[in-house]
Amino acid sequence: MTHDDELHDHDRGLSHDLPMLSRRRTLTLFGGAGLAAALASCGIGSTDQSEAADSPSPSGTSGAGSTGAESETVTSSTGTEIPEETAGPYPGDGSNEVNVLTETGIVRSDITTSFGSASAIAVGVPLTITLTVLDVSSGSGPLAGAAVYLWHCDINGKYSLYSDGITQENYLRGVQETGSDGSVRFTSIFPAAYSDAGRTSTSRYTRAWRPPPQPAAGFAPHSWRSPRMAARSCTRPPATSRVCAT
Amino acid sequence: MYATAGYEQSVRNMTQTSLDTDNVFSDGYSLQLAAITGVVDTGMAATLNVPV
Numbered sequence: 001m002t003h004d005d006e007l008h009d010h011d012r013g014l015s016h017d018l019p020m021l022s023r024r025r026t027l028t029l030f031g032g033a034g035l036a037a038a039l040a041s042c043g044i045g046s047t048d049q050s051e052a053a054d055s056p057s058p059s060g061t062s063g064a065g066s067t068g069a070e071s072e073t074v075t076s077s078t079g080t081e082i083p084e085e086t087a088g089p090y091p092g093d094g095s096n097e098v099n100v101l102t103e104t105g106i107v108r109s110d111i112t113t114s115f116g117s118a119s120a121i122a123v124g125v126p127l128t129i130t131l132t133v134l135d136v137s138s139g140s141g142p143l144a145g146a147a148v149y150l151w152h153c154d155i156n157g158k159y160s161l162y163s164d165g166i167t168q169e170n171y172l173r174g175v176q177e178t179g180s181d182g183s184v185r186f187t188s189i190f191p192a193a194y195s196d197a198g199r200t201s202t203s204r205y206t207r208a209w210r211p212p213p214q215p216a217a218g219f220a221p222h223s224w225r226s227p228r229m230a231a232r233s234c235t236r237p238p239a240t241s242r243v244c245a246t
Numbered sequence: 247m248y249a250t251a252g253y254e255q256s257v258r259n260m261t262q263t264s265l266d267t268d269n270v271f272s273d274g275y276s277l278q279l280a281a282i283t284g285v286v287d288t289g290m291a292a293t294l295n296v297p298v
Contacts, residue, residue: 080297125290136297157256158283
């Protein structure tokens with residue numbers, strides 16, 4: 001496949017993709033948490049829908065709309081590895097044309113802005129995203145030093161680097177390294193739900209690279225027909241989106 | 247959430263798909279759903295554990 005060929009071209013490892021984290025020579029990645037699908041589901045499915053309709057402005061002053069809390073809690077098991085998914089068509093990691101991971105400035109917590117020569121800002125309802133990476137192989141304790149790359153679409157369902165009008169922008173993409181508590185926190189905006197060939201609002205993906213000496217496991221398959229693949233060992237450091245085993 | 251100004255197209259899109267039929271996330275989204283808190287006026291917060 002042409003796409004596979006492209007992947008091989010970019011198979012240069014994490015040290016290439018993430019220079020600021022290169023010393024860790026991280027070995028694994030996890031692709032595609034459907035956070036936004038969850039976010040969207042919560043927003044629309046909640047009982048707050050009617051109140052939200054009464055407050056149509058994201059910066060609304062006050063009123064009935066501001067009193068309804070959007071609250072939904074879904075408890076995740078900490079003992080089971082999170083399913084891996086396709087990284088989707090807009091990874092920006094070199095596996096599909098552009099690679100933002102080599103750009104100085106990608107390591108950041110506030111992803112609402114564009115950096116480098118880009119300047120556009122993503123608008124929308126403010127959203128902080130906290131991800132806590134846990135190490136299943138060691139009792140699901142916090143995994144410190146893991147690199148997490150997060151990206152999602154904007155308020156219009158468009159992705160920086162790829163979508164018409166914002167191909168030169170790189171907002172809503174960022175990398176952070178987990179602290180001792182295994183967590184990273186991003187400042188962002190609530191992504192749109194988009195509709196694309198049977199997809200829900202897959203507005204957000206994350207990838208976490210496990211630092212050595214953890215065993216390699218996992219990859220982000222680039223096949224829409226195989227969205228989920230079991231974690232398998234990699235014999236060499238994978239690139240950010242190379243399928244290392246089948 | 248998607249009744250907020252600027253998110254109009256999301257309302258339509260959300261009605262057309264579901265997590266159960268989504269061709270990526272239908273395989274295990276229960277582990278991929280973030281907990282959401284907050285209000286649209288002041289901002290939302292999403293948290294998720296990512297066991298790897």
